[in-house]
Every structure is written in C-alpha cells, then in structure tokens.
Amino acid sequence: PSEAAAAAKCIKGDRKPPFTIGWADIYSVPTWMKETQGTIEKEVDELKKQGLVSKLVVTDAQGDANTQIQQIQSMIDSNVDAIILIAGSSTAPGRVIADACAKGIAVINFDSLVDTDEVTAKINTDSAQWGASAAKFLVDAIGGKGKILVLNGPAGISVSDDRRKGAEPVLKANPNVTILAETNTAYNVAPAQEAVTNLLFAHPDIDGILSLGGALSAGAVLAFDKQGRAQVPITGENARQFLELWKAKNLKAWATMQPNWLGAFATYAAVQALSGKDVPAFVKIPLPVIDNSNIDQYLAKAKDFPADGYIYSPYDQKLFDELLAQK
C-alpha cells in the first residue's frame, strides 16, 4: 500500500513484469519516426534482457488521429500493460487515453502531447521555449532589427502553434524586427523551398529566417542558394541535411532538436512506473542547442544517421534516471 501511494498516476500496482508495451505510433513511415522507433526497440531489447518487458506491440495509424484512437482501444482490449504514444491530435485521443488510465495501464505520452492530464506522464521538450530561444538567437544574429520570414509547421497542429506562440513575446519585444511573411507547410524540404523561393522574389530584402522545425530550414537554405541570394541567419532543427548545408555554406545558424530518444525514454519511464516507481507527471527535456561551437561533433556522427534523418544527441540510462528524478 505504501508503494501504491507513492506510485505514479494510472498505476494500480496489479501488473507484474514482464510487461507488454504498446507503442501507438501515429505514422511509422517518416524517417524521424523510424529513428524514434529504433531507439524504442533498442530500449525494449535492453529491458527484455532484464526480464522487465516481454513484448512490444506496434501500431501505425498512418497519420490519422481517428485510426490511432481505434488502435489504442484495441490495445486496451488486449490489455497491454503500458501504452506509449505520440498523439496525432492534441485533443482527439483524450478520452480513450483516460479509459486506458482508468484500467491501470501506464500511459506515457511524448513528442506531440495530449491536453488531458489522465496520463502517467508526458515527456517533451518545451515548445514555447523552443520558439523563444530560436527567436532570441535570430534577433541577436540580425542585430535586433531587420526583416524576417517565419516558417511554421502545418496549420491547425498544436506543436507548430505552440512554437510560434513561444516566439511571439521575443518578437514583440523587438519592434524593429518586422515579419515580412509567414508560411505554414508540412515539416519538409520541398514545400519549404517552394514557399521561400516565392517569397524571395516578393521580398528583395530578407535579413533572417525564423524556421520553427523539421526540415524547413534546409528548404530555405536551398532556396537562397538556387536563386543565387546571399544566405542569411537562420534557425532550425537537427536534420542532417540542414546541418550539412550549414557547414557547407558556412551559415550563421542555430538549431535545437526533438531528441529521438524520447521514444526510448518513454519506454523506460513506462516500465519504471509499472514497477511502482514514482514518475513525474511532466518530464521536461532540456533543449539541446547546436551552434557553431558543437556542430562538428554532430556532423562527425552523421554517417550513422539516415541521409534524410536527424542527428540526435547521445543518451544512456543515467540520463534517463536524472530526468526522472527531476521535480
């Protein structure tokens, strides 16, 4: 009973190892997702060796939040012990997750988060902080004044909205920075390149680019390059293509990341929670920063990562334990 009192949310203490882990993937095909899945599988292998996990079941909602709900329902029906998920919508899976939680299933949500609190834990970097840090770097890089483009992820998605909202106060505080235009595209190279090229012709003077994630930055750099325009300061994420362009074009740039090992960490956290450990309701992952000081370290590892993939920072169990210990 004393153990149960200390236990994390959703956990009833009636589940015994080895556990079955359900990984409710929203879309398994994109490279970022594949890399994430890789870290999860590695972690599961590790936990299997320790006799803590017996099985990993994986579903793929093919990008559809409705399908993801259906698959989570099936996981509940088949009585998995833990569900880890990246949410296809910040609101849609709320009720089914609450159902899972009520059944004593450990629910660990990472990356794209749900609004509901009926989960064991949420694990993520801070999207608002992401946007704020990126904006801060850019404002500094252009000397506090100038005209910029803002590249956002898809419209109607919480993550892209949150990052943009995080950048807002910084931009507000610097009235000399004007936004020429904003875009909303999928977090991909081609649409970003297309949009930025169109904007290049409409706006002869661009001093900086505030790119809020994914491969958008690489698209912007390519657009400038192909149209023969001088590169400008730019923010971005740890996409390998962007980091390589950064080095090749000698950019004034800054990047952060959504580490793929969030997957492994979520798996680890789930097992910890099931084993009766206390797990914080929200684990905030500090944003790693890539800048000119450490970009070479990242690029040195590039060959270990897919060409269209993301070069993530190293991780180990010690890191996980530290993160779980935070309050």
Next chain:
Amino acid sequence: MNPGEAVRFPKVRPRALFASRPVLTFLIVVAVWIGASFVKPGFGAFGHLRYLVELGAVVGLAAIGQTFVVIAGGIDLSVGAIITVSAVGAPLVALAFDESGAFAALITLAAATVIGVLNGLGVAFLRAHPMIMTLAMATFLQGLLILLAGGSAISAQSPLLEWLGSARPGGVPAGVLVWAIASVLSLLALHATPFGARVFALGANSLAATLSGVNVPATTVAVYAISGLTAGMTGLLLLGMNGQGYVGIGDPYLLSSIAAVVLGGTSILGGSGTYAGSIPGAVLLVTITGLITVVNASPGWRSILFGSLILALLLISGREARRR
C-alpha cells in the same frame, strides 16, 4: 484536298481554337501572371516566372501519366507513392562504377515503370477498380518505404541528379527541358499514333473498344506503365531539386496531378481531353500556390483564398468551354 473532303473535314476556325480548354487555360495563366505582377512587383520577375515553370515541370511530369490514365477511363492514386519511392530509392541503387548516376536513374525509372505495370495488370486482369488497385498499390509502397527509408546513409548526389536539379542550359532549367521533351513525346503518342487513339477508345467506351478489336488489357497496362514511368521521372527531378529524397516528398503531387489534368479540360470520366491542357493546368496550379504564399493572411484565410481562386478560374475556363 478534294471538295468532298473539305465538307467532311472543315478547317477549324481560329475562334473555335480560342474557346478550347487548353488555350483558354493558357490564357488564364498569362492573365494571372500579369495581374499578379501589378500587385506584387517581384512576382513578374523573369527569374520568378522561370521558377514557376520549373515547379510546373514537377506537377506537369506527374500529370503526363495521370492524363493518359484519366483519358483511358481510370485514375492513378499511386503517383504520390511512386514519386516518393523513386526519390527515396534512387540513392540506394547508386553504384560504384556508375559515375554519372545515369545507370541508377535508369534502374529507378524501370522500377517505377514496373510498379505501373503491376497497377495495369491489376486493373486489366483482376478487374479491380482503378481507384482500389492504385490505392492498394500506394499502401504496398508505404510498406516498402518503411523498409527502404532511413536504412542507408548514402548521400544522394550524383552528377546527373545535380544537373537535373540545378543546371540551366541556355537559361532553361533542366527540369523544364526534360518536361518539354516528355510533353512533345506524350502529345505525339496521344494524338498521332494508333496507340493514342486506343487510349481514347478505351476511356470513352471500353466495351465498344473491345468489340472494335482494341487490345484493352494491353492498352490498360501501357497507360499505367506510362504513369509509373512519369511518376518515377518526377521523383528523380524532385530528388535533384531538393538534394534529398524523403518520405512524403511525393504526397502533394497526387491531388495536384489530378487537378492539373482536370483544370486542363480532360474529362475525369475518361475518353476525352488532351495533355495540351494539363501543361497550362500544371503551371496554373503552382502559380496559384505561389500567389497564396506571398499573401499575408492567417492560414485559414489563405486556404479559403486558394480554394476560391481555383473555383473562380474554373468558372471562367469551364464556362467558356461549354459555350462551344
């Protein structure tokens, strides 16, 4: 020409030509360009227009196969997936001895064509509805992508792809050059060969085509093969232009290839149309997209504007064409 023939095949009057969908769509493109350059000076810059045509080449290449398939009475919902597979798969077949990258490109195109052939076989012999067959194929290819993607770390750049993505022989982007050649060939195949006539026959009435001696299965397989081939070419072009293939790179081109075909006046019901309309149709689509990008508005309003523009342009070209 003897006098009887003049009655039987009267000369097309220039006015009638101007009312034809391809010409009309072309005129609309020009009008939009002129209008937009007044509003946004940079829009009408030569470099920008050239870029729009270059983007049009991507949609236009995908629309070649789609045009053949649609005229033949089908539809290809797997073009997006084929584009992605070739863009992601091409680097995987990079070979040491193949310095130019041509061999890898050929293998990729061959694979894309084989995918198209499989689509065609399914439609012709399993009698699966084209939507079902190609949708299922797209699903298969997604599965294939899980295996292909992210598995290797080979960098994509080969001289050929580099050329395709950034060379401008005589000021013309290489992609546009490829598109132009492919367009001429497709127009010839469609309108100047017996094969083209069979495609039209198949789409207008496949039963009558069979009874008239048209080899319907072979023609069906051929149009889907063409669609696979041109989707493969689109994939390579995108790979060249973006320096990298990635999963999802082809997704936007499924609906835009269909929209370009229909905007150009080809009937979605099959049997009538021409690739000559899909060409301005493709440029029109990327032009509208470009126009919307430079408009400062919230995403919701931009989406509304985009839809309204398509509808408005369709009203002009669609109505004119019906007056004939």
Next chain:
Amino acid sequence: MTPAPTLAARGVSKSFFGNAVLREVSIALQPGRIHALLGENGAGKSTLINILSGALLPDAGAVEIDGRVFRGLNPRDAHRAGIAVVQQELGLTTQLSIAENIGIGALPRRYGLIDYRGLARRARAAMDLVGLNEDLATPVGDLPLGRRQMVEIARALFREPRVLILDEPTSSLSAHEVETLTALLDRLRAKGTAILYISHRLNEVMRLCQHVTVLKDGVVTADRPIEGVEAADLVRLMVGRDTGHLFPAWTPSADRDPIIQVSGLSSGVLRDIDMSIRRGEVLGIGGLVGQGQEDLLLSLYGALPASARTAEFNRQRNLPASVRRANALGLAYVPADRKREGLHLIHAIGWNLMLPSLARAFSLSLRDRSKERVLATALADRFAIKGDLTRQVRALSGGNQQKVALAKWTPAEPQVWLLNDPTRGVDVETKREIYALLRRLASEGKAIVLSSSDTPELVHLCDRVAVMREGRIVATIEREALSEGAIVAAAMGADPLRTAA
C-alpha cells in the same frame, strides 16, 4: 370545324449549331387517331417529338395543348398535361427494378414516401398491357433489349396518357411482340388516345395508322389521311424520288465452301450448337427475341468464353479466343446496341470510322491523317452519311449512327460479317442500301451471318435461316422453304420442317 387537337406544333423551327433541322413544321394530333410520322434518318422526327414533349425548346413556333399555347414547355409540364413519350433511345436505369423504372418521374406517393403498393399495382397493370410477365422487382439491367423496349412502353402507359408518342418502338421487337403492341395501340385509339407513331417499317404504318405526316430534310412534304396511299407513295414522299424494290434480287453465289464449321458449341445460354457458315451466303439467325442469338454471334466472335467439340475457322482449328484473334481470322461484328457496344458516342464520326483500322495498326507508328481523311470520306460517301465528319457521333440520328457502326468495318475487308440486327432504326432507303451491300458482299464470296428481329428481312435476304429457341438451333430453313410463317412457326416451337443444321 374540327375540335382543337390534343397536341399540336405550329410552325416550329429548330437548328443545332446553325444547321436547320426543322423548318416551320406543323403537326396536329387528334384524339382517337394514330398519326404516323415518317421520314428518312435525320429528317428531324425525333427532334420534333422532343419539342412536342418539352424535352427541347423550339427556336420559333409554338406547341399547343388543347388549343392553349405553351411557351417553355418542359417534360414535367408535358407529363402533367397527359403527354407520354417512348423515346427512340433507351433511357432506363439498369439498377432499378422494372416497376421503379416504370414509375419514375411519376411515382405515386403517400405521406411523402413512395407508395410501393400502389406503384406495384399500377406498374403491373401497365406491364400486363404490353405483355411483360417478368417479376416486378427484376432489375432492368437483367432484361434483353427487346424487353427493355417493352418496359419503356409500359412506362408511357403507366401515366395513362391522353397523347402517346412512340419513336420507333418496334425497332428491337420481334414479330410476336409487335403483334401485342399493335393490338394495344388499336385499343388505346378506340378509347380516344391521340397517338403519334414513328417507324421505318412501312407495313406496320400502313396497317396501323390513319393519318400521316412526312418529313423531308426538316420540312413537311405531306400531311394527309393514309387512306388511298400506297407504300411506294410514302417512300417517294420521304426520299423525293421513285425507288425500286426494297430487297435486291436474290441470286445464288458460286462459292459455297464452308468458312466456319463448329459443332457442340456451348456458352452462356447456348447449348450444343452445330453450324456451318459458307462463303457467299447470307445465313439468317431468327427466333423470338433473346433466345441466344446474340450469345451465338459473340461466341463466334471470341467475345464470350465458349467451348466447342470441334471448330474450324477459315481453316484454323479452335474458336477464336479473343476479339483480336477473331479479327485476324477475318471476322467482324456489328452489335445491336450501337450506343453501348458499337460506337464511341463522344468521338468524331471520322474517328469512329477509323477505329478498327487503328486497333490493328502498329502501336507507335505515326498516323497518316490525310490518308485517314480520304478513307473516311470515301466510307461516308458510300454509306450516305451526310455532312461534317468531325462532329460527334452522338449528334447523328439513330439510323445514321447505325450506318457508322457498319461502315467502320469495311476497310478491314472481313471474310465473315456477324451482324446483329443491323437495320435497327434504319430508314427504308438506307435499308435498301444495306441489303444491296450484303448481297454484294455475299456475291463477292464473303459470308454474312444476319441475326434479325425483322422477319421479312430474313425471308427476302437469306440463303438459309437458322431459327433459335432457348439457346439451341431448332431448325434450319433452306431458301426454298423460307417464309415468314415457317420462321415464326419454328420460333414458337411448332415446326414440322425440322432439318439438321
């Protein structure tokens, strides 16, 4: 002064894309009278009835119902005024049941919903009138062409019309069904219905009608009672000159070697068919509608999977496995349902004429447009298909469409012509041309297989007639014994003249 006609057109004109199709045409339908409307293919008959029934608006002139002028008449108004039309081209909905098809557009309702009981009762009554005994719920798609035509007629009767307009109702009916229809029309006339009857079968017209209007190139050339008029006079009024006999003189051809021999052919409804087709003959296929005639032609043509004990085609063993194989063996097939099976309606006439040649040509060779134009022009001239060949086939009148369906095969010079009701909806002049063509082909040593619902055609044209019933050939009647009576008797199963095929 006679009472105002139930339905009349006063000086109506209509043109399509600048071509005048009707010029100041007037016609008046009186109750209790069957009024014939005659004219060559493309004379404007269907256009006129479309105007009378509100499906088309005239460019000038007016439609009067009971003496009242209607401007902007539409089909619903016309129905309300008691006008019902049996269209020339079938317009049924294949997935709906017979009863629903009959009722559609005038469905009885109850509390806003369709009154299925009432519909069933009234549809059954209409079906009984035309002798349709199929189940009410049968989807129309299951019916053969002739039965569908009866459904169309039942649909018109369902509305208990005061004016009944029939556009070539008998073109796909067999003699037996024509009898039923004739008797029915007589009864309706006696009850006071005004009837407008279009047909290219003059004997029917002479027997049934009291009054005739003749159209020639969109102008009325005669409007008079039929009494005292000879069939030949009517033809002269339609064609504008004296014409000879409808059927060419029959002469036996010298070449009588068999070109096709099959035994034990089975496919679909076909059971164990033995037949031989000889060069230089016209072999008729007769019988009631839907006894397997079409399946027989299709299986010879490789379009239906079939099996045979033995088969020899043009000295090749085996049945053709595909249409293309059949074409290569020298067979050509002209279907009865030209809209669905014969033609590409949305394509140009010239293009349709070239299709069989294009289907055989090497795929990626370049087409020679000027050669195609010469060939198409020659074909159109030969078959008297008038006008611009770049128009869509669907703009042609029914009879002219049929000519295109036939003409397109001539460049392939087939050795065996499989013809399924080739004169369906064709005017007398064209019929004469087609008959002459068939005999000429036969005399050149080609083999013609002619399936026809028009019994006189079989009698006058054929060297032999094989009569089918329930998927079998029940009799083969030689030239000497050919008569309408013999064919009908065999078709009904009362034939003493039974001979081996």
Next chain:
Amino acid sequence: MNAIESASLRLYWPAQRQRNRGAGGLLIVVAAFLALYAYLFPGLLSVGGVAKFAQSWLPLAMVSMAQAILMLAGGVSLAIGAMVSLGAVIAATTMAGPLGVAGGAALVMIAGLGVGAACGVIVVRLGLPAIVVTLAASFIVGGAALLILPRPGGTIPAWLSDLLAGDKPVAAWLVIAVVVFWKLYLATPLGLSLYAAGENPDAAYRAGVPVDAARILAYAVSGLLATCAGLFVAAKTGSGDPVIGEAFTLNSIAAAVLGGVGFLGGKGAMRGALAGSLLLSVMINVMYFLGFPPVAHYIAQGLIIIGAVALPEFSARRRAL
C-alpha cells in the same frame, strides 16, 4: 386481394433483395473478418465491445455514405474530410456555449446542408467537374475550420460525450438510425430519382424526373452526413480539431468503391458502401490482434483491399464459364 395476387405484387423487399447481388461477395468477406475479429477478441461480443467498435466505425460509415450518395448521383467529393473537420469544430465551439447542445447540433446540420447544397448548385447548375469543385471546396471549408478553431481545442459537454461514446452502444443505434434515414430518403420520389439522374440524366429529365433537384439534394444530404460525422467525432473525442477529418476523404472513396459503388452514377447500393467501410474499419483491429507489425499492416491492407474486389470477380467469372 387474394394470396396469389398479393404475392405477385410484392415489390419493395424483393427489389431490395435484388440489390444484394452486387454486394454479395463483399458481404461474405466482411462477415468472415467480423467472425475472425470476434474469435481473436471475444470481448467484442459484449455490450461494451459492440459499443466501442461501433464508435470507431460510425464516422467512417457516415462519410462513406456521404461519398456513395454523390457517386450514385454521378459525382464525387474531395471535400468530405474538410466537412468532417468543419462539423467537429462547430460542435466543439458552440455546444458548451450559450447555444447549447441543441443549438450547436442545429448549426452543424445547417452548415452541412448549406455547404453541400452550395457545392451541388455549382456542380449541377454550372456544369463544372465535381472533382475540382470539391477540391476547391475542401480548401475553403478547411480554411473556415481553421478560422473557427485555429488549433485543437474547444469542448463538448461531458454528458454528450458519455452518451454517444460511453459504454452504452448508442453508436450502434446511431448506425441503425442512419440506415433508416437513408432508406426513408431512398423511399421518397426525389431520393429514388438519384439512381436515374445519376445513370442517365438526359433520359431521366425526359421521363419527368427532377434531375437537378435530385442531384443538388444529394449534395446537401451528403454534406449533412459529413458534418454530422464530424459532430460525432467531436463528441467521441470530447473536443474539436480543425484537421481531424483529413483522412476521411480518401477512406470514404475507398469504402464506397470497395462496396461496388461505381463512378459513373447509378451503380451500386449503399449497403455495399457500408460493407466497404466496415471492412476498412474491422481490418485495422483484426491486424492488431493478429500481431502484425506495421510493414505487414501495409502489405496485408493492400492485399485485403484488392482481394475483396478481385475474389468475387474471379468466382463470378468461373460461374460464367
């Protein structure tokens, strides 16, 4: 009326039975999958099991019907997904407000009918190709959804969510209600006219069928079904999401075509489309319980879809021989 006479006058049910023929093969496949699902997950055969499964199927069933209606009328819609999103965001932004549940639901329905009818008028009256008109509409409607709710949020009153998507099989009853609604619609003269207007509009017009009205009504009803599906999705999830419907566009087409509804109008029946949507839905669960990894999911999904249309085709051909 004596017995024989009344037997020969039976029309409605026999005509209904005739329409099963086209869908027969698929119905068997679907039944097999349902049986397999029940075998793998016996919990399905409980009130709660049925409730949960019906909840996941209902939205797809509704959008498949919305699509099938248009296809029967000779059209198609690429705006179905956007309409679902619109319905969801309207519900999530109004129901918890002063309008209340009834007001919000009314608004959802009005939006569906209105947008649907507008598309119908443009396609039917102006004679423009449905596929591009609805593609344009998908952007306009999707944009409107983003304006109403720029990011996921809003709320649905909890009691409504609990009612529609709780442990009681209300969704299953809703499926039945929708089917009854459809049968009633099809039993009206204007509803039945859909088939005639779809297959051969010219001939139907001449037969006195109000072709334009029937087709425009079809678009309106289709819009209504799509936004109501959105309402249900919102209730099921307790909130609104402006892009929640995206996947429904292609899925609805897939389900309808799978169910034998043809593209040229007038071909197929709604039961086919429903069976198609059921197959797509149950397939996901079956593959989960069979323990397929994602790669196998994709392969199997493709095979099942092709198989479901090809197998009946082959068996039909063998019978023909």
